[in-house]
Amino acid sequence: MKNLTIIGGGPAALMLAAQIDTKKYRVRLCEKKKTVGRKFLVAGEGGLNLTYNSSTEELIDQYSPKSFMDPILRDFTNEDLIDWLQCHEIPTFTGSSNRVFPDMEMKPIEVLKKITDFIAAKEIKFNRDTTWLGWDKKGDLNFEKNIDKDADIVVYAMGGASWKVTGSDGLWSEPFKKRGIQIQPFKAANCAFEVDWNPHFITTHEGKPLKNIALTFNDCVAKGELVISKFGLEGNAIYALSQKIQNKLLVEKNAVIYLDLKPTMTVLQLKEKYKKSPRSKVTEILKKDLNLNRISIGILKHFTDKETFSDPEKLVQILKSIPIMIKSSGELDKAISSLGGISLSEIDANFQLKKLPNSYAIGEMLDWYAPTGGYLLQGCFSMGAVLANHLNGLNTE
Ligand SMILES: Cc1cc2nc3c(=O)[nH]c(=O)nc-3n(C[C@H](O)[C@H](O)[C@H](O)COP(=O)(O)OP(=O)(O)OC[C@H]3O[C@@H](n4cnc5c(N)ncnc54)[C@H](O)[C@@H]3O)c2cc1C
Numbered sequence: 001m002k003n004l005t006i007i008g009g010g011p012a013a014l015m016l017a018a019q020i021d022t023k024k025y026r027v028r029l030c031e032k033k034k035t036v037g038r039k040f041l042v043a044g045e046g047g048l049n050l051t052y053n054s055s056t057e058e059l060i061d062q063y064s065p066k067s068f069m070d071p072i073l074r075d076f077t078n079e080d081l082i083d084w085l086q087c088h089e090i091p092t093f094t095g096s097s098n099r100v101f102p103d104m105e106m107k108p109i110e111v112l113k114k115i116t117d118f119i120a121a122k123e124i125k126f127n128r129d130t131t132w133l134g135w136d137k138k139g140d141l142n143f144e145k146n147i148d149k150d151a152d153i154v155v156y157a158m159g160g161a162s163w164k165v166t167g168s169d170g171l172w173s174e175p176f177k178k179r180g181i182q183i184q185p186f187k188a189a190n191c192a193f194e195v196d197w198n199p200h201f202i203t204t205h206e207g208k209p210l211k212n213i214a215l216t217f218n219d220c221v222a223k224g225e226l227v228i229s230k231f232g233l234e235g236n237a238i239y240a241l242s243q244k245i246q247n248k249l250l251v252e253k254n255a256v257i258y259l260d261l262k263p264t265m266t267v268l269q270l271k272e273k274y275k276k277s278p279r280s281k282v283t284e285i286l287k288k289d290l291n292l293n294r295i296s297i298g299i300l301k302h303f304t305d306k307e308t309f310s311d312p313e314k315l316v317q318i319l320k321s322i323p324i325m326i327k328s329s330g331e332l333d334k335a336i337s338s339l340g341g342i343s344l345s346e347i348d349a350n351f352q353l354k355k356l357p358n359s360y361a362i363g364e365m366l367d368w369y370a371p372t373g374g375y376l377l378q379g380c381f382s383m384g385a386v387l388a389n390h391l392n393g394l395n396t397e
Pocket residue numbers: 007008009010011012013030031032033036037038039040042043044047048049050051130131132133157158159160162163166167168169170172335336337362363364365372373374375376377378380
């Protein structure tokens with residue numbers, strides 16, 4: 001039997017612990033906070049999307065790099081996750097947006113408890129309040145507390161670098177860098193982006209949602225919702241483009257996204273509706289004939305001059321593609337997830353660190369991206385399950 005130490009207590013680590021064979025491994029899980037799964041609980045505050053209900057192909061399409069996530073998501077798919085949750089008395093349902101939630105009756109804390117109770121029943125030891133600091137001179141694990149350093153296999157699952165309050169602070173990256181492991185700089189993903197609103201617009205519309213819109217950036221289209229904030233724009237449509245916008249902001253001062261207020265209608269259809277209107281006031285036509293609400297009309301006015309607003313041809317064109325200049329991204333700490341972390345070139349096909357044999361890394365510690373909406377948790381759970389399967393297949397005699 002070998003000693004396995006898992007460092008970190010987020011979804012990736014918990015799935016690994018739940019699926020590891022304790023007849024082969026003596027397992028302990030070291031978490032710096034007093035409780036595990038703090039970010040998982042934060043995720044639950046706004047509606048916990050455990051995964052996304054789609055075909056495996058469609059699921060994989062959402063991840064980047066796709067080639068890295070492809071085998072992981074095929075080995076432990078969204079259906080596998082839903083079945084696994086069901087087997088552990090965590091029933092789920094698919095919402096109208098295809099996001100998968102725990103059953104209505106079940107709070108995120110109860111989901112977490114079901115998982116941790118199952119792990120504890122396998123006699124896996126939880127070392128809570130135990131911070132990993134790096135390695136000592138001999139290369140052994142170095143913890144803030146004086147605990148046993150003995151580990152045949154170590155799995156690092158310390159998360160990304162947003163929402164520090166949950167324990168995921170990215171401080172682990174320094175000792176890794178010292179060991180010569182390449183770390184890509186952390187950046188906010190699934191985050192807010194800065195827009196220069198005029199004061200009148202933001203006073204009237206702050207906090208309001210723009211629903212059923214589409215955003216385009218460099219030929220990528222994201223449908224969904226936007227929320228107007230003092231800082232700029234939030235919401236799943238812009239989150240989905242966050243990685244691409246961030247890449248642009250790395251090389252240029254700003255990025256322009258294009259907002260379509262009527263993604264279900266073509267310019268031609270809109271023109272027809274406009275022409276047929278018995279009304280003469282532009283705002284009334286927009287409201288009553290094109291069914292635009294106050295916030296949509298407000299944003300249209302914000303980004304058009306008077307001449308365009310009074311020219312039906314131009315107005316209809318622009319409402320399908322309003323250019324909005326993005327000046328910067330929101331704070332990393334407030335982002336739903338982070339880009340960056342351990343370069344994927346540092347690990348082999350089984351998550352093993354090439355420079356540190358018998359050491360593995362999974363979850364948001366690695367440099368991959370997915371939009372919010374269940375894809376992040378699915379990615380982390382899949383990595384935990386796939387690594388457990390690999391470790392269970394090793395000879396531990
Ligand atoms: C507001 C918000 C909403 C979200 N909503 C969703 C959603 O609905 N659906 C979705 O799919 N995803 C969502 N996410 C993202 C999701 O929660 C994360 O992607 C996921 O938790 C990452 O899992 P992980 O196991 O990699 O790491 P984490 O969950 O970040 O866990 C890492 C753990 O490691 C511990 N740790 C860190 N450093 C050390 C150390 N030195 N020593 C010991 N322990 C350490 C941390 O305390 C932490 O408990 C949301 C995130 C946020 C912030």
